[in-house]
Structures are given as C-alpha cells and as structure tokens.
Amino acid sequence: xxxxxxxxxxxxxxxxxxxxxxxxxxxxxxxxxxxxxxxxxxxxxxxxxxxxxxxxxxxxxxxxxxxxxxxxxxxxxxxxxxxxxxxxxxxxxxxxxxxxxxxxxxxxxxxxxxxxxxxxxxxxxxxxxxxxxxxxxxxxxxxxxxxxxxxxxxxxxxxxxxxxxxxxxxxxxxxxxxxxxxxxxxxxxxxxxxxxxxxxxxxxxxxxxxxxxxxxxxxxxxxxxxxxxxxxxxxxxxxxxxxxxxxxxxxxxxxxxxxxxxxxxxxxxxxxxxxxxxxxxxxxxxxxxxxxxxxxxxxxxxxxxxxxxxxxxxxxxxxxxxxxxxxxxxxxxxxxxxxxxxxxxxxxxxxxxxxxxxxxxxxxxxxxxxxxxxxxxxxxxxxxxxxxxxxxxxxxxxxxxxxxxxxxxxxxxxxxxxxxxxxxxxxxxxxxxxxxxxxxxxxxxxxxxxxxxxxxxxxxxxxxxxxxxxxxxxxxxxxxxxxxxxxxxxxxxxxxxxxxxxxxxxxxx
Amino acid sequence: xxxxxxxxxxxxxxxxxxxxxxxxxxxxxxxxxxxxxxxxxxxxxxxxxxxxxxxxxxxxxxxxxxxxxxxxxxxxxxxxxxxxxxxxxxxxxxxxxxxxxxxxxxxxxxx
Numbered sequence: 001x002x003x004x005x006x007x008x009x010x011x012x013x014x015x016x017x018x019x020x021x022x023x024x025x026x027x028x029x030x031x032x033x034x035x036x037x038x039x040x041x042x043x044x045x046x047x048x049x050x051x052x053x054x055x056x057x058x059x060x061x062x063x064x065x066x067x068x069x070x071x072x073x074x075x076x077x078x079x080x081x082x083x084x085x086x087x088x089x090x091x092x093x094x095x096x097x098x099x100x101x102x103x104x105x106x107x108x109x110x111x112x113x114x115x116x117x118x119x120x121x122x123x124x125x126x127x128x129x130x131x132x133x134x135x136x137x138x139x140x141x142x143x144x145x146x147x148x149x150x151x152x153x154x155x156x157x158x159x160x161x162x163x164x165x166x167x168x169x170x171x172x173x174x175x176x177x178x179x180x181x182x183x184x185x186x187x188x189x190x191x192x193x194x195x196x197x198x199x200x201x202x203x204x205x206x207x208x209x210x211x212x213x214x215x216x217x218x219x220x221x222x223x224x225x226x227x228x229x230x231x232x233x234x235x236x237x238x239x240x241x242x243x244x245x246x247x248x249x250x251x252x253x254x255x256x257x258x259x260x261x262x263x264x265x266x267x268x269x270x271x272x273x274x275x276x277x278x279x280x281x282x283x284x285x286x287x288x289x290x291x292x293x294x295x296x297x298x299x300x301x302x303x304x305x306x307x308x309x310x311x312x313x314x315x316x317x318x319x320x321x322x323x324x325x326x327x328x329x330x331x332x333x334x335x336x337x338x339x340x341x342x343x344x345x346x347x348x349x350x351x352x353x354x355x356x357x358x359x360x361x362x363x364x365x366x367x368x369x370x371x372x373x374x375x376x377x378x379x380x381x382x383x384x385x386x387x388x389x390x391x392x393x394x395x396x397x398x399x400x401x402x403x404x405x406x407x408x409x410x411x412x413x414x415x416x417x418x419x420x421x422x423x424x425x426x427x428x429x430x431x432x433x434x435x436x437x438x439x440x441x442x443x444x445x446x447x448x449x450x451x452x453x454x455x456x457x458x459x460x461x462x463x464x465x466x467x468x469x470x471x472x473x474x475x476x477x478x479x480x481x482x483x484x485x486x487x488x489x490x491x492x493x494x495x496x497x498x499x500x501x502x503x504x505x506x507x508x509x
Numbered sequence: 510x511x512x513x514x515x516x517x518x519x520x521x522x523x524x525x526x527x528x529x530x531x532x533x534x535x536x537x538x539x540x541x542x543x544x545x546x547x548x549x550x551x552x553x554x555x556x557x558x559x560x561x562x563x564x565x566x567x568x569x570x571x572x573x574x575x576x577x578x579x580x581x582x583x584x585x586x587x588x589x590x591x592x593x594x595x596x597x598x599x600x601x602x603x604x605x606x607x608x609x610x611x612x613x614x615x616x617x618x619x620x
Binding site: 103104106107199200213239242243245246308310311313314315317318325329332333334335336337338339342346347348349350351352353354356357360362365366368369370372373376383385386387388389390391392393395433434437448449450451481 | 521524525526527528529530531532536539540543544546547548550551552553554555557559562563564565566567568569573574575576591595596598599600601602608610611612613615
C-alpha cells in the first residue's frame, strides 16, 4: 500500500486525482494509523470507519466513471478530522462535555459541508478542552490527549486533538477553532501550521459558540500550502452566519495560486514586548533565528511597539467568559443535552441548575460564573466596559503597526512567538489557572483585534523533552484583516528556507 | 494590586444562582478562590488611561444582517428546514408534541 500517511494534502489529492492511489486506500491507511497510534495519543473522540470508507468508495466510483478530480473538488479523497465542537449531521457532537455526551446534531456546520463538498473524507472527530475552554485538552470531560512529540506532555489546546491527529500523521488536515489561540498554540507545540483566519472570513454556522466575537474556524496542517488550500475551501460568505462578511461574496478564495511568490520589499515588525524574559531560551533563539531567515531573504525587520500586548489576557478573561456565560445559557436540560433527574416537587429552576451543575465541568462552570459576575449589575462598567475599551487599544496597536502613513511602521506582518515555551507536562499547569491562561499571551490579541494569524514551525528546543527528546516551538505571523493571501506567502518564505516542518515525531504506529 | 480580590461566599452564591448552577458549599468556596485570583489579575486594566476610548464589542465594521421572518422554504438549505420532529428528538424528555418540564409557577425554592 502507498505511504499516503506521509503525504501532504496536496500530494495526496494529486495522487487520488491521477488514480495512483484510491480514496479507499487513503481512508484505510488513515483508519489503520488511528487504530495503532491513537491508543497512546487519544486524539480522537469518535471514528467514522464505515462512513469514511463508504464516502471514499463513492469518490473512487465517480473517478472510475470518468468524472474529473477537479470537478469533485480540491480535497477529493483526502482524509480529514474535525474538532468535536463542529456540528456533524452524523455521529455525535460532544464539545468534550458531559452535557452533550449523547448529543446528535440534526445538521452539519457550513465548514463541514464545504469540506465534504470538496471531496474530503471525514474520518473522525477530535478531542478538545470542554467547550474549547483550555490550553491543554486536560479539560475534556472524557480523557486528555497526549503530544506525539512526547506523550508525557500536553498537545496544547483547545484544538489539541486535531493537532495530535495531524502531527501523528493519522490525517494530513484537521479543522480546529480559535477563540484565544486554540488553533495556533497546539500547532506551535506539535510542529504544525495552524491558521486563525480574519474574523468574518469563515462561517461560524454549526460551530458550537464559545465567545461569538472572537471565535473562528481554521485549519491545522503540516505545510503552509495545505493550510492555504483548506482555507480556500472553508472560507467565504455564508448567509447562515450573520457575522460572515457580505463583502466576501465576490472575494478571491485562491490562497494557493501566488504562494510560491516571495513578497517583494517585505517589511516585518517584531514587538519589543515579545522579547520577554519569560520566553524559554529556545523560543527566544527561534525568534532571533526567524528574524535572520527573513533578513537573509532580503526582508526588512524592524522593532515595533505593541504597548497593550501585556493587557491582552486580562481583557480576554473578561470578554470571553462574558460571551460564554450568555452563549452557554442555552444548555438548560430541556431542549437538548443532559437533563438532571427531578422529583415531583421540584421546580423548573432545580432542573436548570442541577442539569448544568452535573453537565458542565469545573473550568466551564468557573468561566460561566466569571462571565456572569463581570456582566452583573454594579460590575458591568468596572469590568466589562473596561475590557472592551482595552480591546480597542489593542486593536489600535495593530492598526498603527500596519499603517503606512508617514512616521508609522507600515509593516506587512508582525512576527513574534506563538507561545513562550514548548509543550508542558500533563498536570503541570492544572492547579494554577493563571499559568494556563498565560499560555495564550501572544495569541489572544489577534482574536481581540479580529485579525488573521498563523503559527508556523519555528525550530526545536533541543533535548527539552522527557528522555532527552527535542520539542518543537512555533513562530507566529499576524497580518491586517483579510490579508491572509499575503500572510501565507510570508509564512511560506520561512517554511521554504527552514524546512522545520519536515521533521516528524517519533510516535509509533 | 496585591493579594486576591475578596469574593465573599454570599456573592459567589448569588453568581451561582444567576448562572443557574447548583453547586455545593465546597464547590462554591473553590470557585470563590479561583474567581478572586482571576479578578485580581484583570485589575491591571485599571493602569490604562481609557478616558475617551470607545468600547469595542466586536471586530470590524459589520452590521447585523436580518433575515425575513418567514418559514424556511424550498429555497433555503436543509438546516433551515428543521421540523418539529427534529427538535423533539433532541429534547431529553418529551411527550410529543410537548416537551416535558417540571412545575414552572410558584415558589422556585432554593436553586
């Protein structure tokens, strides 16, 4: 059987299109790898073996019948995994929560329908921190996921299952969601490319809402080209998401076409605030190395000031819980999900409160309470409005950096680490929520500002892992809203020059 | 600001009630500690000069797009055509065409 597991999305789609490999073979290899590798990683919550093979077989039949791969779609026969907060009209959609443990959605998310319409074969749904609240997958109600680079460590989160699934070569592509770094941070800890698109670029219809003004769906893949291809498939206007931007109706969705063309006269900004003493030495070294890479390619790299970067986490932990407390009010034990037992004398209120106490895990409960607190009478101005004002300042920092006006930095993208350190040990940060929250210090500002950001392989912390393994560290590029095409070209320049992405974890499978 | 913001048991109990969460005293006490730690951390926003800064609830200049208040028809996607049966199937306790709920009127008692 062909070694389809080591192929990129574009290689595999090409092999299926030329009928060098059948879609069924590709699905079989993926399912076999899940069966072997996932025993130690636990990246998946569900595997759709029968359905995946049937879908793959349907694609093979269409190709055999003379239909061109191009007419089927750019992902014809490519196995993909979905974070389990994306609704599928088949199987379950659990959000990693007891409250939705048995929930079956009656419809598929727009992004899922677009992937499948492009020929992708969904093989399974991946683990996450409950309702995407966490940075390690340890908040999943079901089990934690292990990092393929070192199984004693977390894969990051909340899209940690998707990251582990791609890093371990069970699939070449997975979707995640990113509210404060949930695609980029796990990508950084597993040597992947993880893209959070501009707010409004990708439909959120069918993504179970956490914080509606911050959430975006995006790809995790092994190469920039694969992430670019996936973005083109899932992006675009969607009538069913009222925050999907109407202007995108006519937008160019080909992010691959110009990918190999380096950006001429590239100007990058490195925030002074991101050269923090808190950074792990390998992260600090990777940042300087990346600056060297871009300078070597002829780019101009300048120091910039993002004075409010350090306030991102504080603003985020007011805004995100406030929105979550409202979004999660829909889980009431009545319309769907877990319902607590009640006696004949019990009031409706007891059903609500017990169902939610039984169904939500401790971190979700804490965030609901935090959000309720900051929105409650007497605290709304002091906390919520203050955070929204700080959010404006964070956005202005980026507007200033990207501004080409006289005296402004006028950079095409901001370059900084994705995380301050490599993957941490499972259990290391669970007792200190603030330490866990600070995992996202470099990622939350993109969500608050609504701009696109991508994490790319940035190098390795040599011998930093258990038993002396090397651990990957990520670099992040942030660009102006709707500038994904250029941002991905800038990322591709780094990838082509460093080839860090070619290193694979030594996971057995 | 040093130390942890003081969240009393009374105030955490009130927030749990507003959040519709029936928590034990032990859980409430643990929540009070954690909430206090986070609220102390976010206090750093008070260092900022926010005078005259307009709150930003949402990125970009998007405006609400409303749809016509009409039943979904053939022209809309399958997601918009969820009938009462699909909704009833999701409800954990029902007696079609009704969803079962405990008593709604009267004293709600201790939540």
